[in-house]
Amino acid sequence: MRKIVASISFLILLAFLLFIAVKLHPFGEPEEREMDDYFIKGYYNETQNKVIGGAQNESGANNVVTAVVFDYRGFDTLGEATVLFSAVTGVAALFRRLRRGMMEEKRSEAERKEEGLSKIVKTITNIFYPLILIFGLYVILHGHLTPGGGFQGGAVVASAFALVAIAYGKLIVPKFLNKEKMSVVETSGLVGFIGLAFLGLTTTFFFNFLAVGRTPPLSWLSGTVPLWGPNPGALNTGGVLPFMNLAVGAEVLAGLGIIVLFMLVGLLPEEYEEQKEEEKK
Amino acid sequence: MIGNFPFVAVALLIALGFYTLLFKRNLIKIVIGIELIECGVNLFLITLGYVKGAVAPIYTHTLAPAERMVLPTPQALTLTSIVIGLATTALMLSFAMLIYRRYNTADVSKMRLRG
Numbered sequence: 001m002r003k004i005v006a007s008i009s010f011l012i013l014l015a016f017l018l019f020i021a022v023k024l025h026p027f028g029e030p031e032e033r034e035m036d037d038y039f040i041k042g043y044y045n046e047t048q049n050k051v052i053g054g055a056q057n058e059s060g061a062n063n064v065v066t067a068v069v070f071d072y073r074g075f076d077t078l079g080e081a082t083v084l085f086s087a088v089t090g091v092a093a094l095f096r097r098l099r100r101g102m103m104e105e106k107r108s109e110a111e112r113k114e115e116g117l118s119k120i121v122k123t124i125t126n127i128f129y130p131l132i133l134i135f136g137l138y139v140i141l142h143g144h145l146t147p148g149g150g151f152q153g154g155a156v157v158a159s160a161f162a163l164v165a166i167a168y169g170k171l172i173v174p175k176f177l178n179k180e181k182m183s184v185v186e187t188s189g190l191v192g193f194i195g196l197a198f199l200g201l202t203t204t205f206f207f208n209f210l211a212v213g214r215t216p217p218l219s220w221l222s223g224t225v226p227l228w229g230p231n232p233g234a235l236n237t238g239g240v241l242p243f244m245n246l247a248v249g250a251e252v253l254a255g256l257g258i259i260v261l262f263m264l265v266g267l268l269p270e271e272y273e274e275q276k277e278e279e280k281k
Numbered sequence: 282m283i284g285n286f287p288f289v290a291v292a293l294l295i296a297l298g299f300y301t302l303l304f305k306r307n308l309i310k311i312v313i314g315i316e317l318i319e320c321g322v323n324l325f326l327i328t329l330g331y332v333k334g335a336v337a338p339i340y341t342h343t344l345a346p347a348e349r350m351v352l353p354t355p356q357a358l359t360l361t362s363i364v365i366g367l368a369t370t371a372l373m374l375s376f377a378m379l380i381y382r383r384y385n386t387a388d389v390s391k392m393r394l395r396g
Contacts, residue, residue: 028333087368
């Protein structure tokens with residue numbers, strides 16, 4: 001009975017989805033809607049969509065997606081950063097019983113060396129770890145110029161942590177990925193992001209107060225006019241966007257690092273629990 | 282000419298995800314189903330904003346000022362959705378790990394409340 005009802009509802013859903021897919025506007029020809037309708041009069045390039053035309057002059061960022069994420073739709077990103085923070089908190093809370101076990105150092109040095117994958121993997125990890133870190137930091141720093149930003153760069157850095165975690169195993173990693181420092185970095189990233197948003201309160205929440213010509217004494221910081229076309233990169237453009245990228249990057253890399261650490265240590269907790277029970281006896 | 286095929290692909294992805302949710306009872310498979318729905322939604326947002334023959338909305342990479350660009354807002358929303366999806370997936374997998382450890386099974390139908 002249950003299966004019949006499930007099959008019927010599934011078929012109805014599939015029919016609806018396919019109907020929508022066929023009836024939607026033709027692929028590649030989206031309509032202009034009010035969703036993209038924010039601009040300061042006279043700023044935007046008439047031939048383009050309003051966000052695209054205005055992004056360079058209003059927020060001073062060459063990467064329009066970053067301009068939308070941190071400037072036009074900052075509230076979405078605020079919610080996103082909060083969801084990420086609470087998910088990390090949830091993972092940490094689920095594995096809270098393991099916290100005591102994972103910081104203990106009961107294993108001998110020889111046992112630590114045996115842990116993890118083969119020597120080849122460890123050597124390659126040693127070579128690639130700094131390269132991945134540098135690439136991730138590059139993606140974070142150039143978020144307003146090239147594809148990328150705080151979220152993507154933070155994920156790249158966290159993937160370096162995951163690489164170390166897989167190669168070296170769970171005995172060394174808790175020492176290497178310090179949970180306390182990570183949580184400090186994560187929290188300060190989120191607080192910095194919200195603080196930057198509050199600094200714009202002279203006009204509105206999430207106002208890009210550093211963008212082209214808005215605070216003249218600070219223009220050298222990041223308020224210069226962005227260059228057009230292929231360029232070596234003018235890092236000091238984009239107003240508050242580079243700083244928001246940095247803050248969000250710190251939050252994401254530390255948050256995902258905490259998730260990697262907790263899930264890795266949570267993988268095989270039985271022995272720790274056995275140890276605890278033995279201690280009780 | 283590919284017509285509306287990307288939208289059909291989105292519909293099939295989401296339908297696959299719902300199929301997994303409805304008919305599978307393994308916790309890991311349920312997480313995979315939720316992930317499939319999420320991928321479908323991400324693909325849907327990206328395909329919605331696509332403009333034929335347009336370039337990525339980044340001025341550093343464009344050559345001529347008049348080049349058409351794809352819509353940036355759906356891409357920004359997809360970015361949001363990807364990161365939230367990653368975090369919630371980690372949370373769901375953590376739940377699955379703990380449930381498996383408590384009941385010694387990943388099958389939802391075999392779990393009974395055990396105080």
